[in-house]
Amino acid sequence: MTETRQAEGTRARILETALDLFHKGSFKGTSINQVVEQAGITKGALFHYFKGKNELGYAVVEECIQAQIIETWVKPLATSVDPISDLIGILDHFEEMMQEQPEIVEYGCPLNNLAQEMSTQDEDFRLRLVSLYQQWETALEKALRAGKDAGTVKESIDSEAVASAIVALMEGSIGLIKVNRDRGHIRKIDSGARAFLELLRP
């Protein structure tokens, strides 16, 4: 049972490995052979489950990255009535993560990395990636509306527009952190993002 073949087990390991390599490297920058090697399987197994490299990438987006986005950005805001506090809570969570597993944070947001690399190169990639951003923005927009109703968010703002601005701010900040690896600069970026969020309070 452990050494023999196991349908979903191998597939999952391929996806997990691909996510890791696409995240730490890039899509075009990692070869199928790397995935095969690091996953401890063979090319035959990979091509048995995925038609090609692109299909593997699509699966990583739809099955792995989507789950991450929902887990870290959608769920925590699902029932929020004070989205600004909750967003700042997420930032706190990132800071904790940075001390425990710095590598994961240092390589940036998997969604943004893939989006910036592939959205202009492959329309099938792009469509799947916008779908994730959509979900993120929708969750934010809903939370902002709820916040307005509860009096925790400025009435005057346009929830839809500000939602995408928050996504932009988050992705931009994570991207800057990835480039400026220096601890001091990271703190600066972090407090800048927090400052912007605080401005949304009434």
Added chain:
Amino acid sequence: MTETRQAEGTRARILETALDLFHKGSFKGTSINQVVEQAGITKGALFHYFKGKNELGYAVVEECIQAQIIETWVKPLATSVDPISDLIGILDHFEEMMQEQPEIVEYGCPLNNLAQEMSTQDEDFRLRLVSLYQQWETALEKALRAGKDAGTVKESIDSEAVASAIVALMEGSIGLIKVNRDRGHIRKIDSGARAFLELLRP
């Protein structure tokens, strides 16, 4: 004179072509052969001027992208006393450009593209890229301070932190526009960024 050899002419054409291809594609995604072909030169010429692909990339950062950043983000804020209005002016300028030369805008910010792709892969790239971000942030910080003195910017904000948050917001917004090619969504992202900037007014 036109058909014969011309030292700096070829070098400049190589750089120009490389910038274009790295921008529309990516660094790892474009081959030296592509650069050679599109520039209408030969491999010998390219390797005569640059030690290798990486060196070509460094030159693109230092000579082409730096100039762009200074031109569009540093200079316009150099003598600003109302940075928020000036930043919004830059956004207006982008909107004009989008109608004239949409391709240039659609492929995102060359600095951010390269930074997100290469900063975790090559330290020499990273150092050159942070230097550009530094210049951008410094210009913003200075303008924010001047704005505070002139009463056009909220006194309570931390100029240093907010400066990097603005860079994050800009890069994030440009990145989102690149992924969400749809006109309607672009408008939303644009007005979201503007809304955030407006919050910095006293």
Added chain:
DNA sequence: CACAATAAACCGACCAGTTGGTATGTTATC
């Protein structure tokens, strides 16, 4: 001013290694 010497600019065939992908297996499971 001629003219050889030197260096810079450029060419294109070639190289070893890698790429994504395939074809043909073998082995286990229902």
Added chain:
DNA sequence: GATAACATACCAACTGGTCGGTTTATTGTG
């Protein structure tokens, strides 16, 4: 015994990079 789950050998195309050579411009010298 059919089908899913792998393994392995292989392929053409392309990768970044090298290398010997040719062409042009510059410069020192008589």
